[in-house]
Amino acid sequence: FKIFISQRGIVASYMKEKGGEFVWFDGKLVKWEDAKVPIYTHALHYGTAVFEGIRAYAAKDSVYIFRLEDHMKRLHRSAQVYSISLKYSARELANATVELLQENKVKESCYIRPLTFVGLHGIDLNVTKDSPTHTVIITFPFAKYFKGEGIRACVSSWRRIHDSMTPPLAKAAGNYLNSILATQESKRNGYDESILLDIYGNVSEASGENIFVVRHDKMYTPYLADSALEGITRETVMMIAKDLGYEVIERQIARTELYMADEIFLTGTAAEIVPVTSIDDHPVGSGKEGPMTTSIREMYAKIVSAEAKEYLEWLTSVW
Numbered sequence: 001f002k003i004f005i006s007q008r009g010i011v012a013s014y015m016k017e018k019g020g021e022f023v024w025f026d027g028k029l030v031k032w033e034d035a036k037v038p039i040y041t042h043a044l045h046y047g048t049a050v051f052e053g054i055r056a057y058a059a060k061d062s063v064y065i066f067r068l069e070d071h072m073k074r075l076h077r078s079a080q081v082y083s084i085s086l087k088y089s090a091r092e093l094a095n096a097t098v099e100l101l102q103e104n105k106v107k108e109s110c111y112i113r114p115l116t117f118v119g120l121h122g123i124d125l126n127v128t129k130d131s132p133t134h135t136v137i138i139t140f141p142f143a144k145y146f147k148g149e150g151i152r153a154c155v156s157s158w159r160r161i162h163d164s165m166t167p168p169l170a171k172a173a174g175n176y177l178n179s180i181l182a183t184q185e186s187k188r189n190g191y192d193e194s195i196l197l198d199i200y201g202n203v204s205e206a207s208g209e210n211i212f213v214v215r216h217d218k219m220y221t222p223y224l225a226d227s228a229l230e231g232i233t234r235e236t237v238m239m240i241a242k243d244l245g246y247e248v249i250e251r252q253i254a255r256t257e258l259y260m261a262d263e264i265f266l267t268g269t270a271a272e273i274v275p276v277t278s279i280d281d282h283p284v285g286s287g288k289e290g291p292m293t294t295s296i297r298e299m300y301a302k303i304v305s306a307e308a309k310e311y312l313e314w315l316t317s318v319w
């Protein structure tokens with residue numbers, strides 16, 4: 001019993017170190033250890049939750065949250081697909097996030113995770129707008145997602161879930177079982193990340209990132225209809241690319257084009273802009289980060305740390 005107590009203590013202090021003291025829970029700031037849910041919670045059984053992943057960057061004496069309200073708007077769109085009611089507007093959730101970071105005295109770069117989940121609905125599957133839901137926002141310090149200068153990726157033997165099954169456009173918890181299978185396989189085989197094909201065999205996205213392929217000085221990314229998430233970093237990159245004078249084309253991408261690519265990079269809130277230097281052990285281009293990837297990555301880094309004047313409207317300052 002004593003060991004149990006002390007183990008709980010260890011877990012508690014570890015979590016407290018990792019995350020902030022407070023979480024935002026249905027409109028209130030509560031201590032994380034008091035934020036509890038019953039084991040009957042519907043989302044725990046069926047994955048009936050939608051969520052977001054947001055980053056905040058410490059820069060210039062403040063902490064800047066990147067595209068905060070855009071993330072909260074996507075949370076709303078994801079919830080709508082499943083008739084999961086979300087009682088707080090995107091603006092209210094954005095304000096709540098700022099309040100949470102201030103209350104937690106966050107001064108370093110961090111990750112922010114808003115989550116809306118179905119609560120005590122019972123065990124039936126007929127989730128409606130009247131089903132009880134809860135919304136939480138948690139935050140914790142977060143460093144680089146992928147280590148090193150570039151990553152080794154493989155094409156997964158798992159296919160990306162299709163719009164006709166569990167739609168990848170809705171960022172729902174249950175979708176990530178597909179991503180988890182792909183990740184487990186890639187790590188088991190010694191790779192850093194997996195690229196998934198859609199059910200027709202075209203390139204879709206990585207387990208937790210969108211994909212861009214450079215061929216003959218043009219950038220390509222799959223259509224949203226090719227089972228990709230409408231990534232906020234994807235959209236950001238498409239705008240940066242335009243400003244830098246690069247042509248970006250949305251189209252279907254065949255698997256073999258990955259082996260013929262001059263450059264490949266992945267985009268995501270957690271991963272940011274990360275070059276893929278080999279795919280299924282074929283070097284991509286020179287086997288090092290390519291020049292278009294470098295310029296996009298560097299511009300992105302400037303934008304998120306408030307060094308690009310023309311993009312300041314994407315940032316919410318915490319302090």
Ligand code: PMP
Binds near residue numbers: 206229231232270
């Ligand atoms: N695809 C998947 C499956 C993801 O989980 C993510 C991360 N949210 C992305 C793409 C990238 O989206 P974003 O740029 O909005 O983080």
